[in-house]
Amino acid sequence: MSASQSAVRSRAEAVAVSRTFDWMILFVLFTAVLGGYHIHFMLTGGDWDFWSDWKDRRLWVTVVPIVAITFPAAVQACLWWRYRLPIGATLCVLALLLGEWINRYMNFWGWTYFPINICFPSQLIPGAIILDVVLMLSGSMTLTAVAGGLGWGLIFYPSNWPVIAPLHQPVEYNGMMFTLADLSGYHYVRTGTPEYIRMVEKGTLRTFGKDVAPVSAFFSGFVSVIIYFLWHFFGKWFAGTGFIADDAS
Amino acid sequence: MKIIKDKVASLSFVALLMALTAAMFYAPTASAHGEKSQAAFMRMRTIHWYDLNWSKDEVAVNETVTISGKFHVFSGWPESVDEPDVSFLNIGIPGPVFIRAGSWIGGQLVPRSVALSLGETYDFKVLLKARRPGDWHVHTMMNVQGGGPIIGPGKWVTITGSMSQFVNPIVTLTGKTLDLETYNIGNIYFWHAVWYAVGVAWMWYWAKGPIFIPRQLAVASGKANTLISAGDKKVGIAFLVGTIVANAVLMGTTNEAYPVTTPLQAGTMRGIIPLELPVPSVSVVVDDATYRVPGRAMQMSLTITNNGDSSVRLGEFMTASVRFLEPNVLEDETGYPDDLLAEEGLTVSDNSPLAPGETRSVSVTASDAAWEVYRLADLIYDPDSRFAGLLFFFDEAGNRQMVMVDAPLIPSFI
Known part of the structure; x- marks a missing residue:
């Protein structure tokens, strides 16, 4: 067989090779995103995502969606404009959560013995599905950024509430009130994480009484729209194939 | 080229074997907390720990150890370290081998950061409950914002028994008794598994057919619009509506299940009372x-x-x-x-x-x-x-x- 001949000899073989190629690329993409997105998210979301006593109704709700929409926007740009595949956001979040769960279970629990109920990751999958479906239905980057990005921010708190609400029950302990999450953070000693670096319930958002989570979620969604645009362009640029002579797209 | 590749491979294999062998024969326990590495002036001119007492040297899982004593906040605090306006009485242990059942300065519970005054002396107490068996070096420690950890003396304490026996019972203000060690873990696993399955289902819907090469060829040939069918859109709408409705319902049912929740508690505690020591003669x-x-x-x-x-x-x-x-x-x-x-x-x-x-x-x-x-x-x-x-x-x-x-x-x- 010469170099100019096809490697396959029938349509069935071509389909089989194509499917093998699909799974190989999907696996490589999944693991590459897992690594890159996980590092990015640990560096930017960090403690807000690590600890239950950082998951507050102000900064956690605000920060995590904003820093988490980055890779989904970029991978969506690649998979949608090149392949019309509306799975970029979900693929990213599934990869991130798999990496996070491996880390939390193997390291946080298995190595340093923090109970999982203090170090579980935030839930991002509902937001990813909204992003992917809005992109698929609209075919528009602008609409996905505006409607999808806003939805991504707005659904974050409700999608996590079933898991964190039990930890926000109040406890009286030695004459002070805690939530169970606060008490976990106090009980399970983090030598390198003193209490004062915990950025929770800070800020000047005091005119909405106790209902600050929806306001924070709206703000988070709004900023997520902007970040989506930015990272979508990063993704488009990164997925470019201009380095191939006959493909200037 | 092949010879070079073979050499690199064989040398790498030898290096790997040597590393494994070295690790087997010499793998000392990492038990230090960096106290010797901390700049001497920080240890000499910030917090002076004294009259320290570790109540026990050996405890079984679930038993408690008390570390008590005093610390003097040095009035000649170095300029290069921020003053202890925001400080946290911590404990230097390798992870949660004990839980911190309580910590007090001047009789005040200090679960959060406190403001300390230069030149004052405070008494303190930390109550630890044994959790993970082993020999642990237990240090007193004060974290100072802008200054870092200021570690005090450490003493070895042995924990015996089995971590599986550890319990951390808590009674909530709504009267519910629970074990904080395991509480809510099943719920966390369940909802993460459910949403992961939903995400995988969405992925599977698209990955079950050809993904990359045929779709890329279709897009390149101007047939991108044919790649999303009406059926795809219906499935997408089902996922979208299902996700939004599920979250709305879950928010409601969760609020019904936990009608009393409070925000996380935070904020620096001020007004910690120092010891009234007689003026030295x-x-x-x-x-x-x-x-x-x-x-x-x-x-x-x-x-x-x-x-x-x-x-x-x-x-x-x-x-x-x-x-x-x-x-x-x-x-x-x-x-x-x-x-x-x-x-x-x-x-x-x-x-x-x-x-x-x-x-x-x-x-x-x-x-x-x-x-x-x-x-x-x-x-x-x-x-x-x-x-x-x-x-x-x-x-x-x-x-x-x-x-x-x-x-x-x-x-x-x-």
């Missing part, structure tokens, strides 16, 4: 101080005046948690960590009782290997070459007075 002036590098000894020339009504003798010099004792005056009976205790480390040129009203100039030498072992000798490389510490004087009845000293230190290299 002994005054000390440091005339000069030198650190003799070859002899691992610090020598101070002191002018001591006794303004009290009973004679006193110098019994101890303490700095950076290292205690230099004058054996004729003081013996340690508290079980203080051996490596931090120089039982015969303090000599005084004339330590006869200093009578009331008397002033005497003496030469005091604090010498011990601890200067090197604890890297306090590195003080001579600090940007502000000063030392500080606590002097303890004792009268005939055994009453103790604490006097703080703070002065420039001149190194001597010969």
Whole structure:
């Protein structure tokens, strides 16, 4: 067989090779995103995502969606404009959560013995599905950024509430009130994480009484729209194939 | 080329074997907390821990150990470290091998950061409940915002038993009793598994058909619009609506299940009450101080005046948690960590009782290997070459007075 001949000899073989190629690329993409997105998210979301006593109704709700929409926007740009595949956001979040769960279970629990109920990751999958479906239905980057990005921010708190609400029950302990999450953070000693670096319930958002989570979620969604645009362009640029002579797209 | 590749492969294999073998034969336990690496001036001129007591050396899982004592916040706090306006009484242990069942400063529970005042002395207590079996080095520790961790003395405590027996029972304000060690874990796993399955289902819907090559060819040939069918859109709408409705319903049912929830508690605690210590009747002036590098000894020339009504003798010099004792005056009976205790480390040129009203100039030498072992000798490389510490004087009845000293230190290299 010469170099100019096809490697396959029938349509069935071509389909089989194509499917093998699909799974190989999907696996490589999944693991590459897992690594890159996980590092990015640990560096930017960090403690807000690590600890239950950082998951507050102000900064956690605000920060995590904003820093988490980055890779989904970029991978969506690649998979949608090149392949019309509306799975970029979900693929990213599934990869991130798999990496996070491996880390939390193997390291946080298995190595340093923090109970999982203090170090579980935030839930991002509902937001990813909204992003992917809005992109698929609209075919528009602008609409996905505006409607999808806003939805991504707005659904974050409700999608996590079933898991964190039990930890926000109040406890009286030695004459002070805690939530169970606060008490976990106090009980399970983090030598390198003193209490004062915990950025929770800070800020000047005091005119909405106790209902600050929806306001924070709206703000988070709004900023997520902007970040989506930015990272979508990063993704488009990164997925470019201009380095191939006959493909200037 | 093949020869080079083979060589690289074989050398890599040899290197891997050597690394594994080295790890098998020499894998020491990492049990330090970096206390020796911390700049000497930070340990000498910030927080002075003293009168420390670890209630037990060995406990079973679920039993408690209390660490109590006092700490003096040095009034000559170094400029390069932020003042302790936001500080957290922590504990230096390798992860949650104990849980911190309680911590108090001046009798006030301090689960959050506190404001401390320079020049004041506070009593403290930390209650630890044993969780994970092993031998653990347990340090006192104060984290200072803008300054970092200021670690105090550490002592080995052994935990026996099995971690599977550990329980952490809590009663909520709604009357529910639960074990914080395991509470809510099943719920966390369940909802993460459910949403992961939903995400995988969405992925599977698209990955079950050709993904990359045929779709890329279709997009490149201008047929991108044919790749999303009406059926795809219906499935997408089902996922979208299902996700939104599910979250709305779950929010409602969760609120019904947990009608009483509160926000996380935060904020610096102020107004911590310091100890009211009597004003010392002994005054000390440091005339000069030198650190003799070859002899691992610090020598101070002191002018001591006794303004009290009973004679006193110098019994101890303490700095950076290292205690230099004058054996004729003081013996340690508290079980203080051996490596931090120089039982015969303090000599005084004339330590006869200093009578009331008397002033005497003496030469005091604090010498011990601890200067090197604890890297306090590195003080001579600090940007502000000063030392500080606590002097303890004792009268005939055994009453103790604490006097703080703070002065420039001149190194001597010969």
